[in-house]
Amino acid sequence: MKISIKELEELTRRAVKKYGYTDEEVQVIADVMLYAQLRDNNQGVVKLIDKGIPKDPQAGEIVIEKETPISARINGKKNHAMLVVGRAVEIVKEKAKKSGFAIAGTFNTNTSSGAIGYYASRLAAEGLIGFAFGRSPQRVAVYGSYEPVFGTNPLAIAIPSDQAPIVLDMSTAATSYFGLVEAQTAGRSIPADFAYDNEGNPTTDPQKAIAGAIRSFDRSYKGSGLALIGEILAGxxxxxxxxxxxxxxxxxxxxxxxxxxxxxxxxxxxxxHVSEIIHKVKSTKKLPGVDEILMPGEKESRLARQRRESGLIEIEDNLLAELRAVAGEA
Structure with a gap:
């Protein structure tokens, strides 16, 4: 179903508010979710259905526990990861502008940070090269196993150009956990090589995949190795x-x-030079059936821009119904 972006924004804010967040926190979380939703990234409003994102009653003031001129280690104090990682981006931005490089780690959050490319993009918008890594509870099997041991461990790298930045935003898993939730909500099956059930059999049933394990994004030792690196860097x-x-x-x-x-x-x-590279890559000879060579993030940014211009966005019917139900209970 197509609805106005304005309605989606209002539903999202009302639904987030329902989970106990302040108006300021609602705006931060809604911005991250809508960034994803406008790009057809499965880190969007699907997070508000099912068990949702209730604010932890133990959430306290975010604390920097260790700091240098180029680094910060941030205790999230049980706050939503979108709030904590957003704070980390601001700290990194200010330090990098002063020192040329900056790094921040966050811990002690119990929710997903959403589309990881959102944070790298914010750094690229400031003329910086931005990197973001995240890890989550174990959902992904190492190559050669069907036991979940890694998180879906997304990573993003954003590099400024003379137009939109190049934004590589990817999960090291074949799909994210919320990709399975989206498929389950819509009553869709998943590709047969995405996941195993809890006995190690390939499955197209998202519910069985949730109970089992997701495979690495390339179904090989390379993707599994990258997931391991993410597990260490964000663990x-x-x-x-x-x-x-x-x-x-x-x-x-x-x-x-x-x-x-x-x-x-x-x-x-x-x-x-990045712009030269983009032009060179996009002008390479195309295989039959290929209309355009796309840069990482280009398709998604174009889609978001088109939707903003039209003021409309298409939302899967069941997801929209559940979102409205959550928002209506606010």
Missing amino acids: PLVGAAFCGIGDSKGNWGHLIFAIDPELLTERDTLVS
């Missing part, structure tokens, strides 16, 4: 749980860092 490095060790459900971790191109070159020079 033990930042003080979060990892591989089911520690409070896996209550201590999610994230790593954010940024490089100012001025450390190695002129920012304008980098932007110019």
Whole structure:
């Protein structure tokens, strides 16, 4: 069903508010979710249905526990990850502009940060090269196993250009957990090579996949290896749980860092050369049936822009009905 973006924004804010967040927190969380929803990223409003995102009653003031001129280790104090990682981005941005490089780790959050590309994009918008890594409770099997041991462990890298930044935003898993929730909500099956059931059999049933394990994004040792790296960078490095060790459900971790191109070159020079690369890549000879070579994030950004211009967005019927139900209970 197509609805106005204005209605979707209002439904999203009302639904988030229902879970106990302040008006300021509602705006931050809604912005991240709508960024995803406008791009058909499964980290959007689907997070508000089912068990939703209730505010932890133990949530306290976010604390920087360790800090240097180029780094910060942030205790999320049980706050929603979108709030904590958003704070980390602001800290990294300010430090990187002063020192040329900055890094921040967050821990002690118990919810997803949403579309990880949102945070890297915010850094690229400031002329920085942004990196973001996240980990979550174990849902993904290592190559050669069907036992979940890693999180879906997304990563994002955003690089400024003279137009929209290049934004690589990817899960190291074949699908995210909320991709399974979306499929289950819509009554859709999933591809046969996405996941295993709890006995190690390939399954197209999202409910059985939730009870089993997701495979790596490329179904090989390479994707599995990248998931392992993400588990380390957004786990033990930042003080979060990892591989089911520690409070896996209550201590999610994230790593954010940024490089100012001025450390190695002129920012304008980098932007110019990145733009040359984009032009060169997009003008390469196309295979039969290929109309356009796309940059990472280009299709999604174009879709979001088109939807903003039209003022309309299509939402799966069951998802919209559940979102309205949640918002109506606010």
